[in-house]
Amino acid sequence: MRIVETELIKKAVKEAVKTANTRLPVDVLTSLEKARDNETVPHARQVLDILLQNAHQAQTENMPLCQDTGLVTVHVQLGQEVALTGGSLYEAINQGIGEGYTEGYFRASMVKDPFERVNTGDNTPAVVHLEMIAGDKVIITVFPKGAGSENMGRTIMLKPADGWEGARRFVVDTVRIANANPCPPIIVGVGVGGNLEKACLLAKKALLRPIDQPHPDRRIAAREAQLLQDINKLGIGPQGMGGDTTALAVTMEVYPTHIASLPVAVSLNCHSARRAVVTV
Ligand code: SF4
Structure with a gap:
Protein backbone atom coordinates (compact mmCIF):
# COMPACT_ATOMS: atom_id res chain seq x y z
CA MET A 1 0.00 0.00 0.00
CA ARG A 2 1.29 3.48 -0.84
CA ILE A 3 0.32 6.25 1.56
CA VAL A 4 -0.59 9.53 -0.15
CA GLU A 5 -1.26 12.71 1.85
CA THR A 6 -4.29 14.61 0.57
CA GLU A 7 -2.16 17.76 0.95
CA LEU A 8 -0.21 16.51 -2.10
CA ILE A 9 -3.48 16.22 -4.04
CA LYS A 10 -4.41 19.78 -3.04
CA LYS A 11 -1.07 21.13 -4.29
CA ALA A 12 -1.31 19.15 -7.53
CA VAL A 13 -4.83 20.42 -8.25
CA LYS A 14 -3.81 24.00 -7.46
CA GLU A 15 -0.94 23.91 -9.98
CA ALA A 16 -3.08 22.04 -12.53
CA VAL A 17 -5.83 24.68 -12.57
CA LYS A 18 -3.22 27.38 -13.15
CA THR A 19 -1.68 25.42 -16.03
CA ALA A 20 -5.04 24.48 -17.56
CA ASN A 21 -6.32 28.05 -17.58
CA THR A 22 -3.25 29.60 -19.17
CA ARG A 23 -1.82 26.92 -21.49
CA LEU A 24 -3.70 25.23 -24.28
CA PRO A 25 -2.77 21.52 -24.54
CA VAL A 26 -0.25 20.85 -27.34
CA ASP A 27 -2.68 18.66 -29.31
CA VAL A 28 -5.29 21.45 -29.38
CA LEU A 29 -2.72 24.09 -30.32
CA THR A 30 -1.35 21.90 -33.13
CA SER A 31 -4.85 21.18 -34.39
CA LEU A 32 -5.70 24.91 -34.46
CA GLU A 33 -2.51 25.58 -36.43
CA LYS A 34 -3.37 22.83 -38.93
CA ALA A 35 -6.91 24.19 -39.26
CA ARG A 36 -5.54 27.69 -39.90
CA ASP A 37 -3.18 26.33 -42.59
CA ASN A 38 -5.96 24.33 -44.30
CA GLU A 39 -8.78 26.86 -44.00
CA THR A 40 -9.80 28.11 -47.46
CA VAL A 41 -12.02 31.02 -46.37
CA PRO A 42 -9.81 34.10 -45.77
CA HIS A 43 -11.80 35.67 -42.91
CA ALA A 44 -12.06 32.27 -41.19
CA ARG A 45 -8.28 31.91 -41.44
CA GLN A 46 -7.96 35.36 -39.89
CA VAL A 47 -10.20 34.32 -36.95
CA LEU A 48 -8.08 31.19 -36.41
CA ASP A 49 -4.97 33.37 -36.43
CA ILE A 50 -6.48 35.57 -33.72
CA LEU A 51 -7.34 32.50 -31.60
CA LEU A 52 -3.76 31.26 -31.95
CA GLN A 53 -2.41 34.68 -31.02
CA ASN A 54 -4.68 34.65 -27.97
CA ALA A 55 -3.36 31.22 -26.93
CA HIS A 56 0.28 32.31 -27.32
CA GLN A 57 -0.32 35.54 -25.42
CA ALA A 58 -2.07 33.71 -22.56
CA GLN A 59 0.91 31.39 -22.22
CA THR A 60 3.54 34.13 -22.45
CA GLU A 61 1.81 36.48 -20.02
CA ASN A 62 0.37 33.81 -17.73
CA MET A 63 -3.11 35.12 -18.38
CA PRO A 64 -6.35 33.13 -18.69
CA LEU A 65 -7.12 31.82 -22.18
CA CYS A 66 -10.68 33.09 -21.77
CA GLN A 67 -12.56 35.31 -19.33
CA ASP A 68 -14.85 32.35 -18.57
CA THR A 69 -12.50 30.19 -16.56
CA GLY A 70 -15.26 27.66 -16.22
CA LEU A 71 -16.74 25.13 -13.90
CA VAL A 72 -13.96 22.71 -13.02
CA THR A 73 -14.57 19.00 -13.49
CA VAL A 74 -11.92 16.85 -11.84
CA HIS A 75 -11.52 13.25 -12.95
CA VAL A 76 -9.60 11.26 -10.36
CA GLN A 77 -8.22 7.83 -11.23
CA LEU A 78 -7.33 6.38 -7.88
CA GLY A 79 -4.95 3.43 -7.73
CA GLN A 80 -6.31 0.52 -5.70
CA GLU A 81 -2.99 0.32 -3.85
CA VAL A 82 -3.20 3.90 -2.61
CA ALA A 83 -4.27 4.74 0.94
CA LEU A 84 -5.26 8.39 1.24
CA THR A 85 -4.42 10.06 4.51
CA GLY A 86 -4.66 13.56 6.01
CA GLY A 87 -8.29 14.39 5.30
CA SER A 88 -11.02 14.25 2.72
CA LEU A 89 -10.11 13.85 -0.96
CA TYR A 90 -13.00 16.10 -1.98
CA GLU A 91 -11.98 18.84 0.44
CA ALA A 92 -8.38 18.69 -0.81
CA ILE A 93 -9.53 19.03 -4.42
CA ASN A 94 -11.76 22.00 -3.62
CA GLN A 95 -9.06 23.69 -1.56
CA GLY A 96 -6.65 23.29 -4.50
CA ILE A 97 -9.19 24.85 -6.84
CA GLY A 98 -10.03 27.70 -4.46
CA GLU A 99 -6.36 28.58 -3.94
CA GLY A 100 -5.45 28.17 -7.62
CA TYR A 101 -8.30 30.39 -8.80
CA THR A 102 -7.61 33.04 -6.16
CA GLU A 103 -3.84 33.15 -6.81
CA GLY A 104 -4.32 33.07 -10.59
CA TYR A 105 -6.91 35.90 -10.49
CA PHE A 106 -9.22 33.63 -12.49
CA ARG A 107 -12.90 34.45 -12.59
CA ALA A 108 -15.02 32.73 -9.94
CA SER A 109 -18.09 31.45 -11.76
CA MET A 110 -19.80 29.09 -9.32
CA VAL A 111 -23.03 30.01 -7.56
CA LYS A 112 -24.01 28.12 -4.42
CA ASP A 113 -27.68 27.61 -5.11
CA PRO A 114 -28.94 27.35 -8.70
CA PHE A 115 -31.94 29.58 -7.84
CA GLU A 116 -30.51 32.00 -5.26
CA ARG A 117 -27.37 32.41 -7.38
CA VAL A 118 -24.89 33.78 -4.83
CA ASN A 119 -21.27 33.38 -5.99
CA THR A 120 -19.17 31.06 -3.81
CA GLY A 121 -16.20 33.42 -4.41
CA ASP A 122 -13.44 30.95 -5.27
CA ASN A 123 -14.92 28.85 -8.08
CA THR A 124 -15.65 25.90 -5.82
CA PRO A 125 -17.06 23.34 -5.62
CA ALA A 126 -15.76 21.21 -8.48
CA VAL A 127 -17.68 18.35 -10.05
CA VAL A 128 -15.58 15.32 -9.11
CA HIS A 129 -15.66 11.91 -10.79
CA LEU A 130 -13.79 9.10 -9.10
CA GLU A 131 -12.60 5.96 -10.86
CA MET A 132 -10.63 3.09 -9.33
CA ILE A 133 -7.67 1.85 -11.36
CA ALA A 134 -4.92 -0.72 -10.84
CA GLY A 135 -1.64 0.38 -9.27
CA ASP A 136 -0.40 2.89 -6.71
CA LYS A 137 -0.77 6.19 -8.55
CA VAL A 138 -3.38 8.92 -8.47
CA ILE A 139 -3.98 10.44 -11.91
CA ILE A 140 -5.89 13.71 -11.80
CA THR A 141 -7.35 15.42 -14.85
CA VAL A 142 -8.48 18.98 -14.28
CA PHE A 143 -10.99 20.15 -16.86
CA PRO A 144 -12.28 23.74 -16.63
CA LYS A 145 -15.10 24.28 -19.11
CA GLY A 146 -16.98 27.46 -19.91
CA ALA A 147 -20.77 27.72 -19.96
S1 SF4 B 1 -17.34 28.88 -24.76
FE1 SF4 B 1 -16.99 30.13 -22.95
S2 SF4 B 1 -14.97 29.44 -22.21
FE2 SF4 B 1 -15.14 28.76 -24.30
S3 SF4 B 1 -14.14 30.39 -25.51
FE3 SF4 B 1 -16.38 30.79 -25.46
S4 SF4 B 1 -16.63 32.20 -23.74
FE4 SF4 B 1 -14.62 31.21 -23.50
Whole structure:
Protein backbone atom coordinates (compact mmCIF):
# COMPACT_ATOMS: atom_id res chain seq x y z
CA MET A 1 0.00 0.00 0.00
CA ARG A 2 1.29 3.48 -0.84
CA ILE A 3 0.32 6.25 1.56
CA VAL A 4 -0.59 9.53 -0.15
CA GLU A 5 -1.26 12.71 1.85
CA THR A 6 -4.29 14.61 0.57
CA GLU A 7 -2.16 17.76 0.95
CA LEU A 8 -0.21 16.51 -2.10
CA ILE A 9 -3.48 16.22 -4.04
CA LYS A 10 -4.41 19.78 -3.04
CA LYS A 11 -1.07 21.13 -4.29
CA ALA A 12 -1.31 19.15 -7.53
CA VAL A 13 -4.83 20.42 -8.25
CA LYS A 14 -3.81 24.00 -7.46
CA GLU A 15 -0.94 23.91 -9.98
CA ALA A 16 -3.08 22.04 -12.53
CA VAL A 17 -5.83 24.68 -12.57
CA LYS A 18 -3.22 27.38 -13.15
CA THR A 19 -1.68 25.42 -16.03
CA ALA A 20 -5.04 24.48 -17.56
CA ASN A 21 -6.32 28.05 -17.58
CA THR A 22 -3.25 29.60 -19.17
CA ARG A 23 -1.82 26.92 -21.49
CA LEU A 24 -3.70 25.23 -24.28
CA PRO A 25 -2.77 21.52 -24.54
CA VAL A 26 -0.25 20.85 -27.34
CA ASP A 27 -2.68 18.66 -29.31
CA VAL A 28 -5.29 21.45 -29.38
CA LEU A 29 -2.72 24.09 -30.32
CA THR A 30 -1.35 21.90 -33.13
CA SER A 31 -4.85 21.18 -34.39
CA LEU A 32 -5.70 24.91 -34.46
CA GLU A 33 -2.51 25.58 -36.43
CA LYS A 34 -3.37 22.83 -38.93
CA ALA A 35 -6.91 24.19 -39.26
CA ARG A 36 -5.54 27.69 -39.90
CA ASP A 37 -3.18 26.33 -42.59
CA ASN A 38 -5.96 24.33 -44.30
CA GLU A 39 -8.78 26.86 -44.00
CA THR A 40 -9.80 28.11 -47.46
CA VAL A 41 -12.02 31.02 -46.37
CA PRO A 42 -9.81 34.10 -45.77
CA HIS A 43 -11.80 35.67 -42.91
CA ALA A 44 -12.06 32.27 -41.19
CA ARG A 45 -8.28 31.91 -41.44
CA GLN A 46 -7.96 35.36 -39.89
CA VAL A 47 -10.20 34.32 -36.95
CA LEU A 48 -8.08 31.19 -36.41
CA ASP A 49 -4.97 33.37 -36.43
CA ILE A 50 -6.48 35.57 -33.72
CA LEU A 51 -7.34 32.50 -31.60
CA LEU A 52 -3.76 31.26 -31.95
CA GLN A 53 -2.41 34.68 -31.02
CA ASN A 54 -4.68 34.65 -27.97
CA ALA A 55 -3.36 31.22 -26.93
CA HIS A 56 0.28 32.31 -27.32
CA GLN A 57 -0.32 35.54 -25.42
CA ALA A 58 -2.07 33.71 -22.56
CA GLN A 59 0.91 31.39 -22.22
CA THR A 60 3.54 34.13 -22.45
CA GLU A 61 1.81 36.48 -20.02
CA ASN A 62 0.37 33.81 -17.73
CA MET A 63 -3.11 35.12 -18.38
CA PRO A 64 -6.35 33.13 -18.69
CA LEU A 65 -7.12 31.82 -22.18
CA CYS A 66 -10.68 33.09 -21.77
CA GLN A 67 -12.56 35.31 -19.33
CA ASP A 68 -14.85 32.35 -18.57
CA THR A 69 -12.50 30.19 -16.56
CA GLY A 70 -15.26 27.66 -16.22
CA LEU A 71 -16.74 25.13 -13.90
CA VAL A 72 -13.96 22.71 -13.02
CA THR A 73 -14.57 19.00 -13.49
CA VAL A 74 -11.92 16.85 -11.84
CA HIS A 75 -11.52 13.25 -12.95
CA VAL A 76 -9.60 11.26 -10.36
CA GLN A 77 -8.22 7.83 -11.23
CA LEU A 78 -7.33 6.38 -7.88
CA GLY A 79 -4.95 3.43 -7.73
CA GLN A 80 -6.31 0.52 -5.70
CA GLU A 81 -2.99 0.32 -3.85
CA VAL A 82 -3.20 3.90 -2.61
CA ALA A 83 -4.27 4.74 0.94
CA LEU A 84 -5.26 8.39 1.24
CA THR A 85 -4.42 10.06 4.51
CA GLY A 86 -4.66 13.56 6.01
CA GLY A 87 -8.29 14.39 5.30
CA SER A 88 -11.02 14.25 2.72
CA LEU A 89 -10.11 13.85 -0.96
CA TYR A 90 -13.00 16.10 -1.98
CA GLU A 91 -11.98 18.84 0.44
CA ALA A 92 -8.38 18.69 -0.81
CA ILE A 93 -9.53 19.03 -4.42
CA ASN A 94 -11.76 22.00 -3.62
CA GLN A 95 -9.06 23.69 -1.56
CA GLY A 96 -6.65 23.29 -4.50
CA ILE A 97 -9.19 24.85 -6.84
CA GLY A 98 -10.03 27.70 -4.46
CA GLU A 99 -6.36 28.58 -3.94
CA GLY A 100 -5.45 28.17 -7.62
CA TYR A 101 -8.30 30.39 -8.80
CA THR A 102 -7.61 33.04 -6.16
CA GLU A 103 -3.84 33.15 -6.81
CA GLY A 104 -4.32 33.07 -10.59
CA TYR A 105 -6.91 35.90 -10.49
CA PHE A 106 -9.22 33.63 -12.49
CA ARG A 107 -12.90 34.45 -12.59
CA ALA A 108 -15.02 32.73 -9.94
CA SER A 109 -18.09 31.45 -11.76
CA MET A 110 -19.80 29.09 -9.32
CA VAL A 111 -23.03 30.01 -7.56
CA LYS A 112 -24.01 28.12 -4.42
CA ASP A 113 -27.68 27.61 -5.11
CA PRO A 114 -28.94 27.35 -8.70
CA PHE A 115 -31.94 29.58 -7.84
CA GLU A 116 -30.51 32.00 -5.26
CA ARG A 117 -27.37 32.41 -7.38
CA VAL A 118 -24.89 33.78 -4.83
CA ASN A 119 -21.27 33.38 -5.99
CA THR A 120 -19.17 31.06 -3.81
CA GLY A 121 -16.20 33.42 -4.41
CA ASP A 122 -13.44 30.95 -5.27
CA ASN A 123 -14.92 28.85 -8.08
CA THR A 124 -15.65 25.90 -5.82
CA PRO A 125 -17.06 23.34 -5.62
CA ALA A 126 -15.76 21.21 -8.48
CA VAL A 127 -17.68 18.35 -10.05
CA VAL A 128 -15.58 15.32 -9.11
CA HIS A 129 -15.66 11.91 -10.79
CA LEU A 130 -13.79 9.10 -9.10
CA GLU A 131 -12.60 5.96 -10.86
CA MET A 132 -10.63 3.09 -9.33
CA ILE A 133 -7.67 1.85 -11.36
CA ALA A 134 -4.92 -0.72 -10.84
CA GLY A 135 -1.64 0.38 -9.27
CA ASP A 136 -0.40 2.89 -6.71
CA LYS A 137 -0.77 6.19 -8.55
CA VAL A 138 -3.38 8.92 -8.47
CA ILE A 139 -3.98 10.44 -11.91
CA ILE A 140 -5.89 13.71 -11.80
CA THR A 141 -7.35 15.42 -14.85
CA VAL A 142 -8.48 18.98 -14.28
CA PHE A 143 -10.99 20.15 -16.86
CA PRO A 144 -12.28 23.74 -16.63
CA LYS A 145 -15.10 24.28 -19.11
CA GLY A 146 -16.98 27.46 -19.91
CA ALA A 147 -20.77 27.72 -19.96
CA GLY A 148 -20.97 28.83 -23.60
CA SER A 149 -20.08 25.33 -24.75
CA GLU A 150 -21.44 23.45 -21.74
CA ASN A 151 -24.93 24.91 -22.20
CA MET A 152 -25.16 23.51 -25.72
CA GLY A 153 -24.74 19.83 -24.71
CA ARG A 154 -27.71 17.51 -25.34
CA THR A 155 -28.73 13.96 -24.62
CA ILE A 156 -31.40 11.69 -26.04
CA MET A 157 -32.73 8.19 -25.48
CA LEU A 158 -33.06 6.89 -29.04
CA LYS A 159 -34.79 3.68 -30.03
CA PRO A 160 -32.43 0.85 -31.01
CA ALA A 161 -34.03 0.91 -34.49
CA ASP A 162 -32.73 4.49 -34.94
CA GLY A 163 -29.27 2.93 -35.11
CA TRP A 164 -26.11 4.72 -36.18
CA GLU A 165 -27.97 6.98 -38.63
CA GLY A 166 -30.23 8.23 -35.80
CA ALA A 167 -27.24 8.88 -33.55
CA ARG A 168 -25.39 10.60 -36.38
CA ARG A 169 -28.37 12.92 -37.08
CA PHE A 170 -28.64 13.80 -33.39
CA VAL A 171 -24.94 14.72 -33.10
CA VAL A 172 -24.95 16.86 -36.24
CA ASP A 173 -28.25 18.54 -35.23
CA THR A 174 -26.76 19.36 -31.83
CA VAL A 175 -23.90 21.21 -33.51
CA ARG A 176 -26.29 22.91 -35.95
CA ILE A 177 -28.51 24.16 -33.11
CA ALA A 178 -25.48 25.28 -31.08
CA ASN A 179 -24.16 27.31 -34.02
CA ALA A 180 -21.79 30.05 -32.77
CA ASN A 181 -22.72 29.66 -29.06
CA PRO A 182 -19.99 27.16 -28.08
CA CYS A 183 -17.25 29.36 -29.65
CA PRO A 184 -16.15 27.23 -32.60
CA PRO A 185 -13.98 25.63 -33.74
CA ILE A 186 -15.30 23.09 -31.28
CA ILE A 187 -14.42 19.62 -30.10
CA VAL A 188 -17.40 17.29 -30.09
CA GLY A 189 -17.52 14.64 -27.37
CA VAL A 190 -20.01 11.85 -28.04
CA GLY A 191 -21.12 9.19 -25.56
CA VAL A 192 -23.17 6.23 -26.78
CA GLY A 193 -24.58 3.40 -24.67
CA GLY A 194 -25.01 2.61 -20.99
CA ASN A 195 -28.01 4.50 -19.60
CA LEU A 196 -28.95 8.17 -19.32
CA GLU A 197 -26.16 9.26 -16.95
CA LYS A 198 -23.54 6.89 -18.36
CA ALA A 199 -23.95 8.34 -21.86
CA CYS A 200 -23.37 11.86 -20.48
CA LEU A 201 -20.28 10.73 -18.60
CA LEU A 202 -18.96 9.00 -21.72
CA ALA A 203 -19.40 12.20 -23.74
CA LYS A 204 -17.40 14.10 -21.12
CA LYS A 205 -14.77 11.38 -20.92
CA ALA A 206 -14.43 11.53 -24.70
CA LEU A 207 -13.45 15.20 -24.37
CA LEU A 208 -10.50 14.26 -22.15
CA ARG A 209 -8.80 12.29 -24.91
CA PRO A 210 -6.06 14.18 -26.82
CA ILE A 211 -7.67 15.16 -30.11
CA ASP A 212 -4.81 13.84 -32.22
CA GLN A 213 -5.60 10.31 -31.00
CA PRO A 214 -8.47 8.62 -32.84
CA HIS A 215 -10.33 5.91 -30.92
CA PRO A 216 -8.24 2.70 -30.77
CA ASP A 217 -11.21 0.69 -32.13
CA ARG A 218 -11.10 1.28 -35.89
CA ARG A 219 -14.91 1.08 -36.28
CA ILE A 220 -15.40 3.84 -33.71
CA ALA A 221 -12.55 5.88 -35.21
CA ALA A 222 -14.31 5.64 -38.61
CA ARG A 223 -17.55 6.97 -37.07
CA GLU A 224 -15.62 9.83 -35.46
CA ALA A 225 -14.15 10.72 -38.86
CA GLN A 226 -17.57 10.53 -40.53
CA LEU A 227 -19.10 12.86 -37.92
CA LEU A 228 -16.24 15.33 -38.26
CA GLN A 229 -16.80 15.47 -41.99
CA ASP A 230 -20.60 15.95 -41.56
CA ILE A 231 -20.07 18.71 -38.99
CA ASN A 232 -17.52 20.63 -41.02
CA LYS A 233 -19.91 20.56 -43.99
CA LEU A 234 -22.30 22.72 -41.90
CA GLY A 235 -20.09 25.74 -42.67
CA ILE A 236 -20.59 27.39 -39.26
CA GLY A 237 -16.87 28.13 -39.17
CA PRO A 238 -14.58 29.75 -36.58
CA GLN A 239 -16.64 31.88 -34.16
CA GLY A 240 -19.71 31.18 -36.32
CA MET A 241 -18.56 33.51 -39.09
CA GLY A 242 -18.52 30.84 -41.80
CA GLY A 243 -15.68 28.65 -43.02
CA ASP A 244 -14.41 25.10 -43.35
CA THR A 245 -13.49 24.68 -39.69
CA THR A 246 -16.51 24.20 -37.43
CA ALA A 247 -14.96 21.36 -35.42
CA LEU A 248 -11.36 20.36 -34.79
CA ALA A 249 -12.25 16.83 -33.75
CA VAL A 250 -14.97 14.39 -32.78
CA THR A 251 -14.14 11.97 -30.00
CA MET A 252 -16.51 9.16 -29.09
CA GLU A 253 -16.75 6.63 -26.28
CA VAL A 254 -19.17 3.71 -26.23
CA TYR A 255 -20.44 1.26 -23.60
CA PRO A 256 -22.77 -1.77 -23.61
CA THR A 257 -26.44 -0.90 -23.28
CA HIS A 258 -29.91 -2.40 -22.70
CA ILE A 259 -31.59 -4.29 -25.58
CA ALA A 260 -34.33 -1.62 -25.65
CA SER A 261 -32.10 1.48 -25.35
CA LEU A 262 -29.79 3.60 -27.46
CA PRO A 263 -28.69 6.53 -25.27
CA VAL A 264 -26.66 9.24 -27.03
CA ALA A 265 -25.09 12.28 -25.37
CA VAL A 266 -23.14 15.13 -26.92
CA SER A 267 -20.86 17.48 -25.02
CA LEU A 268 -19.32 20.36 -26.94
CA ASN A 269 -16.04 21.99 -26.00
CA CYS A 270 -14.92 25.37 -27.31
CA HIS A 271 -11.62 26.28 -28.98
CA SER A 272 -10.39 27.15 -25.49
CA ALA A 273 -10.29 23.41 -24.75
CA ARG A 274 -8.47 23.37 -21.44
CA ARG A 275 -7.24 20.38 -19.51
CA ALA A 276 -4.25 19.47 -17.38
CA VAL A 277 -3.22 16.01 -16.19
CA VAL A 278 -1.08 15.43 -13.10
CA THR A 279 0.08 12.19 -11.57
CA VAL A 280 0.67 11.96 -7.82
S1 SF4 B 1 -17.34 28.88 -24.76
FE1 SF4 B 1 -15.14 28.76 -24.30
S2 SF4 B 1 -14.14 30.39 -25.51
FE2 SF4 B 1 -16.38 30.79 -25.46
S3 SF4 B 1 -16.63 32.20 -23.74
FE3 SF4 B 1 -16.99 30.13 -22.95
S4 SF4 B 1 -14.97 29.44 -22.21
FE4 SF4 B 1 -14.62 31.21 -23.50
